Every structure is written in C-alpha cells, then in structure tokens.
Amino acid sequence: MKACIYLGPGQLRVEERPVPSPGPGEALIKTRAASLCYSDIRVFKGEKAARPGVVQGHEAAGEVVAVGSGVAAVRPGDRVALCPILACGACYFCLRGKRNRCLGRRTLGYDADGGLAEYILAPRELVALGHLLKLPEGLAWDLAAQTEPFACALYSLEACRLGPGASVAIVGAGPMGLTHLLLARGMGCHTIVVCDPVEERLAVAQELGATAAVSPDHFARTVHALTDGLGADGVAVTVGNTDAIQSGLVVARKQGVVNIFGGCPPGTVLALDPNLVHYNELWVTGTQNANPEHYQRALGVLAVMPQAGRLFTHRFGIQEAPRAFEARLSRQGLKAVIDF
Ligand SMILES: [Zn+2]
Ligand SMILES: [Zn+2]
DSSP states (O other), X not given: OEEEEEEETTEXXXXXXXXXXXXXXXXXXXXXXXXXXXXXXXXXXXXXXXXXXXXXXXXXXXXXXXXXXXXXXXXXXXEEEEOOEEOOSXXXXXXXTOGGGOTTOEEBTTTBOOSSBSEEEEOHHHHHTTXXXXXXXXXXXXXXXXXXXXXXXXHHHHHTTOOTTXXXXXXXXXXXXXXXXXXXXXXXXXXXXXXXXXXXXXXXXXXXXXXXXXXXXXXXXXXXXXXXXXOEEEEEEOSOXXXXXXXXXXXXXXXXXXXXXXXXXXXXXXXXXXXXXXXXXXXXXXXXXXXHHHHHHHHHHHHTOGGGGGGEEEXXXXXXXXXXXXXXXXXXXXXXXXXX
C-alpha cells in the first residue's frame, strides 16, 4: 500500500508499505478519504512533534475490511470515521470522560500510523474505546473525514458558551475558522463576524453566512457596531499567533469568553493586559481536540450539512499527498482532500 510518511521537519515521502493484517483486538480499514489539517502542516514545519517514520493524517474515514479476534464493535463492511485519540481509559481525565486530556494520550498521525495511507490499522485501544465511529447512512466519505475538525470546532464553540441568538467573533477564515462559522450558523448564533487578511477567504465566509467578514483593521469596529457596542458573547481565535489572540481579546464583551483554539509556535509569549481581563471579567480559555461525544455529534451535524464541502478546494491522490502540504503551506485555497 502507498503511505505518506513523515521523516522529520520538512521531509515527507510516499512509500510502499505492506498492507497490515489485524491482530487480536485490531481492525483494518480501507481508507476512502483523508484530509489535511493545519496541525499536520505545523508538524511539517517542525512546530509540533510527531514520531519520524509515522504515517501522518488524523482526519480520515474508510471501510472496515478485516478485524482481529475478539473485535465485536465493528465488522467488515462498516463505514467508519476516526477519532484518532488513543487514551488509557483509566487516568484522572479518562475517568471523567475527558479522553482528549488523557495523561498517556497518543494520537494517530503523530505517535501511531494515521490516515494518509491506503489502509489504516486501527490499534486495539482505538477499537476498544469505540473510536471507530459508524457513519450515518448516505454521508459522503470526504465529509465523513471532517468528523475530527468539526468535533474540535464544536467543542470550541461549547467552551465559548454560545447558543441560539448569541453573537460570536471568529479570528481566522481558514478551514477551522470557517468550520466554526458553519457550526455557529447551524446552532442559531445571530451575529457572526469573521476576520482574516486574505480576501478570497473573506468571500467564502460571506458565502457561508457570516454577518460580516472583514480584514483585521476593521474587526473591532465591526464587532462593536453589530453588537450595540457590547462586543461578542464568545470569541474563537482559530489562528496561532499573538496578534490574532490580542485582536480576539478586545472584541469580547464584558464577561465574554475568548477561546484560544489555534496552537502557537513553541516559545510564543503573549503580552496580556491583566486589567482587560480583570475589569471586563473575561473568561480566557483553551480547547484542543475534542471528546468522543463531540465526535459523535459532529457526525450528526455533517450528515445534515452538505455545505461543509465548500471547504474542499484541492483534491489529490495519495501519491501526490506532499503537494497537498505545499498548497497549504503557500496558503492556497482551503482544505485539501486525499481521495483513495
Ligand atoms: Zn485536524
Ligand atoms: Zn487516560
């Protein structure tokens, strides 16, 4: 089988590897669609760690083709999406259902082989945790591969404590910012302001239902103008840099929530005006990945949200997977899908 292997920062190679055969508790999945995430790019840039030699990719969906002994949760023929988290199931966080914060967490695509390959061997823990999620009937493979990013954005909006009628400001109109927008619209948020320096991205944000999509210079003014001067109830910062976070902090209303969703390069330090947080009683929080319940709900959302396909701007075969990284590095388009 062909697999896209991470060799080290700046180095990727599509290699031929033997098709794995599932041992006890494992399941073999024929990959049908996978997509790239900005965190894959961060690994490529050396900002985020992954094991050299690993198959990258944590956004994937496919068909179970074989299972090892003792597997009852899935059967050959099942269509599944991945929750790529390998959790111990027994630590402080796992016992509270917070598998994304498992103290022994490993993740497919970083520590164990992921989805940028023609077959995925689902490890025993993944199968046992129920992290092969069965797809709703009729859900297309490429949309099913978006279960992970949609779960992450759902968790982020939940952290922002948003509901129907709320106002939300989204920093960044890349795939994750636009995913926040789609979900915020879907959950009935009233005012949604998206900010990004790239004009084509703002046009997509507008098309997908943003109340306003503006460049960073106009962000604060627009949010205040559309919220009677209050600021947004919740702010999701989907870009990993300090300017983005600063711009998010000043558009939240008093007692609003600012969620730092995007990871920053190591060593980043934010100059924070403590009085901004103190006098405005801001809640500044962070979310990373999501929990199984978010994955489950993300699948339900995707089944009724075909417009999520608007995020796909590039399609490649597995042989061309490194080109998908190049497209993303040069900020061309939005989401790159690998079709199998
Ligand atoms: Zn992702
Ligand atoms: Zn754990």
